Amino acid sequence: MLKSKKVAVFGERDDVAGxxxxxxxxxxxxxVVYETTSCFx
Amino acid sequence: xxxxxxxxxxLVEIGESAEARIAAALADSPVLRALVTHKVNxxxxxxxxxxxxxxxxxxxxxxxxxxxxxxxxNRAEGREDENLDAHTLLEGLCTKATAAAALQxxxxxxxxxxxxxxxxxSCGEEAAGDRYQRGGGGIxxxxxxxxxxxxxxxxxxxNFCAAPASALVTAGALVAAGLYQRVAVVAGGSLAKLGMKSxxxxxxxxxxxxxxxxxxxxxxxxxxxxxxxxxxDKGAIGLAKIGASTGDEAIYRQLLLEPLEALSLTMTDIDxxxxxxxxxxxxxxxxxxDVAHKxxxxxxxxxxxxxxxxxxxxxxxIERVGMVGYAPTQGHIPSGVAYxxxxxxxxxxGRIQRAMILSKASLFLNRLTQLYDGVSxxxxxxxxxxxxxxxxxxxx
Numbered sequence: 001m002l003k004s005k006k007v008a009v010f011g012e013r014d015d016v017a018g019x020x021x022x023x024x025x026x027x028x029x030x031x032v033v034y035e036t037t038s039c040f041x
Numbered sequence: 042x043x044x045x046x047x048x049x050x051x052l053v054e055i056g057e058s059a060e061a062r063i064a065a066a067l068a069d070s071p072v073l074r075a076l077v078t079h080k081v082n083x084x085x086x087x088x089x090x091x092x093x094x095x096x097x098x099x100x101x102x103x104x105x106x107x108x109x110x111x112x113x114x115n116r117a118e119g120r121e122d123e124n125l126d127a128h129t130l131l132e133g134l135c136t137k138a139t140a141a142a143a144l145q146x147x148x149x150x151x152x153x154x155x156x157x158x159x160x161x162x163s164c165g166e167e168a169a170g171d172r173y174q175r176g177g178g179g180i181x182x183x184x185x186x187x188x189x190x191x192x193x194x195x196x197x198x199x200n201f202c203a204a205p206a207s208a209l210v211t212a213g214a215l216v217a218a219g220l221y222q223r224v225a226v227v228a229g230g231s232l233a234k235l236g237m238k239s240x241x242x243x244x245x246x247x248x249x250x251x252x253x254x255x256x257x258x259x260x261x262x263x264x265x266x267x268x269x270x271x272x273x274d275k276g277a278i279g280l281a282k283i284g285a286s287t288g289d290e291a292i293y294r295q296l297l298l299e300p301l302e303a304l305s306l307t308m309t310d311i312d313x314x315x316x317x318x319x320x321x322x323x324x325x326x327x328x329x330x331d332v333a334h335k336x337x338x339x340x341x342x343x344x345x346x347x348x349x350x351x352x353x354x355x356x357x358x359i360e361r362v363g364m365v366g367y368a369p370t371q372g373h374i375p376s377g378v379a380y381x382x383x384x385x386x387x388x389x390x391g392r393i394q395r396a397m398i399l400s401k402a403s404l405f406l407n408r409l410t411q412l413y414d415g416v417s418x419x420x421x422x423x424x425x426x427x428x429x430x431x432x433x434x435x436x437x
C-alpha cells in the first residue's frame with residue numbers, strides 16, 4: 001500500500017514518536033519526506 | 042500579586058472597592074498572611090477603569106468585577122521594551138506569587154523557619170528579564186526574599202517541563218556534596234498555560250477545567266533517618282543523552298532500565314511510576330488523549346522488553362504501578378513531580394517502598410534543537426528504619 005509513496009510523518013512525544021512511524025513506513029517501502037514529533041501537553 | 046510587586050511606581054494596583062475584601066481574605070489565611078509585608082494603598086475605582094480603558098494596562102477581575110490592574114514598566118528604561126509589557130510582567134508576577142505561596146505552605150506545614158533554608162532553586166517555566174537578558178533568572182531569590190529566607194542564596198534551573206526533576210536532582214547533589222543542608226525547590230504557576238487546552242471546552246460551551254495556576258515547593262535536606270531517600274547512586278539518575286537516538290525505546294531504556302540496573306533493581310521493584318500525570322478529563326476532551334495512560338503503556342511495554350512481565354500482564358501491571366492523571370496542564374507540574382507529595386506519604390505510611398519519577402521535556406519547542414529530554418529518579422523508604430519495620434508489621 002505504501003510502496004513508492006511519499007509520506008509526511010507527524011509523531012507525538014507521549015504516544016507514537018515520529019521516528020517509530022518512520023521505521024514502519026520505510027519498512028513498507030515508503031519514502032519519508034518530512035518527519036516531526038510534537039508535544040501536546 | 043500586589044505583595045509580589047516590588048517596583049516603584051507599582052506594576053499592580055488594587056481598586057478601593059476590593060482592597061478591604063482581599064486584605065481580609067489574606068489575613069484569614071494561615072499561610073498567605075505571612076506573605077503580607079506591606080500595606081496596600083488602594084486606587085480609586087474610576088482611576089482603575091480609566092487606565093484600563095486607555096489601553097496599555099490589563100484589568101484584574103474577581104468574579105467578573107474589575108478589582109485592579111497590571112501595568113507595564115513605565116519607567117524610561119522599560120517603556121520601549123516588549124519584554125516589560127503588562128502581559129509579560131504579569132506572567133512573572135504570577136510565577137513569583139504562586140511559588141511564594143507554595144513555599145510558605147511548605148514552611149507552615151513542616152514548621153520550618155525560613156531562616157534555616159540555605160539555598161533555593163526555582164524551576165518554573167517563566168522567562169523573566171528585559172530585552173537584553175530575557176530568561177536571565179533571579180526568580181529563586183525573588184521568591185526567597187518574599188518568604189523571608191534571609192540566609193539563603195539561590196538560582197534558577199530551566200529545562201522545560203523536566204525542570205523540577207532536574208532541580209530536585211541538583212538539590213540532592215548539592216546536599217549530598219555537603220555544600221548545603223536544606224535546599225528548597227520551588228516552581229511557580231504558568232500563566233501562559235492557563236487554559237491551554239480550553240478550545241474544545243469553549244467550542245462546546247463547557248466550563249474550562251484547566252483553570253488553575255499550580256505551584257510546587259519541596260525541601261531536600263540531609264538524611265534525617267526518617268524521610269524517604271532520593272537515590273543518588275552512580276548511574277541512578279535517568280537521562281536522555283544527546284548522542285542517543287530519539288526513538289522511544291532508546292529514551293525509555295535510559296530513563297527506566299539503566300537507572301534501575303544501576304540500583305540493582307528490576308521494573309517490578311518499583312511500586313509506583315509517576316510519568317506525565319495530566320488530568321484525562323481535560324486532555325481527552327481536548328482531543329489529546331489520555332496522556333498519563335499513554336505513558337504507562339510505554340512503561341509497561343518496556344517492562345515486557347526487559348523481561349520483567351509477560352505481554353499479557355501489561356494491563357494488570359499498569360493497574361498496579363500506575364494512577365489516573367490528576368494534574369492541571371501546567372507543564373512542569375504534571376511532569377512526574379506532582380506525585381512526590383503523595384509518594385512521600387505512601388512511603389512514610391509503609392504502603393509503598395519505592396516510587397520512580399519520570400519527567401519529560403520538549404526541548405524542541407525552543408526551535409534550536411530536535412531533541413527532547415527526560416529525567417528520572419527513585420524515591421525510596423529508609424533501609425531497615427524502625428518506622429518502616431513498624432509499618433510493615435502493621436501491614437502484615
